[in-house]
Amino acid sequence: MTETNEMQNEEIRCIGCGAVIQTENPDELGYTPNSALEKGKESGEIYCQRCFRLRHYNEIMPVSLTDDDFLALLNQIRDANALIVYLVDVFDFNGSLIPGLHRFVGDNPIMLVGNKADLLPNSLRRSKLKDWIRQRSNEAGIRPIDVELVSAKTNESVDDLLTNINKYRKDRDVYVVGVTNVGKSTLINQIIRQNTGIQELITTSRFPGTTLDKITIDLDDGHELVDTPGIIHKEQMAHYLKGKDLxxxxxxxxxxxxxxxxxxxxxxxxxxxxxxxxxxxxxxxxxxxxxxxxxxxxxxxxxxxxxxxxxxxxxxxxxxxxxxxxxxxxxxxxxxxxxxxxxxxxxxxxxxxxxxxxxxxxxxxxxxxxxxxxxxx
Structure with a gap:
């Protein structure tokens, strides 16, 4: 059996973006050279070339996933039995809204989490901000069971979020969803760090579309926490600017x-x-x-x-x-x-x-x- 077939059977995934690792085609998702794959197996941390270059050189490489590919991945959530943690960027709330969210979460309950709360002035009371977010979400047809505020970057209120996730998930998996650039992978990294001590396992970047496939983290009770790929929202400013300008x-x-x-x-x-x-x-x-x-x-x-x-x-x-x-x-x-x-x-x-x-x-x-x-x- 060739190494490529062996990898397909084992489905080794990049721990940075979730893409299936392959060594054949540099232009396709999940590519990593054989030498890098062997080193990754020894260390236990396998990254695709795209994530490696993004992490170490802040270089973004184009990907071949389309909007339909992302939505197909997210449609799997409808059939899951899960608590949906829906992350929005409070500084870019409208750009964070996912049109038709109910179509792919099905009957699963939604916890709405406003990230980057540290960017807003202290004069804005957090209770007022939560009420504002809930009202705007209701206008968009989203009925969350709870609204939380965090800063994944500074770790503000992440402990409280974890407590409430455990309160609401009730023997279910947890799926974290959101559009690109809202800080999903940063939040997941904070959760991993608090539970394992590992720093920055998942690739994070200000560039849209860093996570390319769902990334699964085992929870203590046999269930999973899943970081899903960000839905690309082309109306965000980030899609029209490059590195230093962004x-x-x-x-x-x-x-x-x-x-x-x-x-x-x-x-x-x-x-x-x-x-x-x-x-x-x-x-x-x-x-x-x-x-x-x-x-x-x-x-x-x-x-x-x-x-x-x-x-x-x-x-x-x-x-x-x-x-x-x-x-x-x-x-x-x-x-x-x-x-x-x-x-x-x-x-x-x-x-x-x-x-x-x-x-x-x-x-x-x-x-x-x-x-x-x-x-x-």
Missing amino acids: KVVQPQKQIKPKVYQLNPEQTLFFGGVARFDYIHGDKKHGFTVYVENNLFIHRTKLENADNFYDKHFGELLTPPSKESIDDFPELERFEFKTERKSDLVFEGLGWITVPENVTVAGWAPKGANVLLRRAMI
Whole structure:
């Protein structure tokens, strides 16, 4: 029997992303050289080449999985008897929502977990945030049995989450689901670390689509905790930016809100990735901006905004960097008239809290989403 057939029978999987290990085709999922496979067998930690390069060199390699492949993997959950831990990014809540979640979780109960709670201002009471998340989830047709808040990165409240998972799972497996980039693998790593002491077993990255197949961790009572591949949500900003540019727009520390006093017909640019226009209102208003603290924001007149963008895109207005502007989509405009205090949301970038009875517009890369929601804060 060849080693390849032997591997297929044994189904050795990459512990970083879950892909089945193979040594034949460098362009396919799960490829690792024979030499690396032998070393991995000796150490007990086998990574595919993609995960190895991502972990050690922060290089992302393209994958051949399609959206349908991801959904097919997740559809297995419908037939499982499991507690569904549905992870969302509280900073990118709308970009974290999974359309039609009920279609592939079946009758399994859902625990909704808001990750990256450490990014939001301390002035926002956690009980109020939980209520806001539950209300927005109900509007999306999701009826969670509980709402929890954590920070997988800082380990905030992960102990409480584990206690509640054990409370609700009732002799069932646990499936962790979410869109790409919400921090699922980071959370799983915290759980593994607390239970085994092993650090960073699963590959984590700010790049979308790091986990490629379900990753299974045995629980003490014979059941399993399963990290599923993130559903690719193409409306998130992360799909339109590359490595260093992506780092500039994704918050790493607690957000410091910035208030801009704007007159009608004024514009704010967020680097070169987004734009906000205050089009019409009866007076000067304060607009509160929640984006990564180091993202460059520039104010100008609305009448000059198009020319200003054309002139300074990729130079003064970055990201994207000058090397990336050729691949960056043109900005698409979304206009709204508010009836109440609201958030104008750039999915994956942040939001601007706007007052009632004003007309505003948000611009984002074509394909990324801009929407209006009830104000979070």
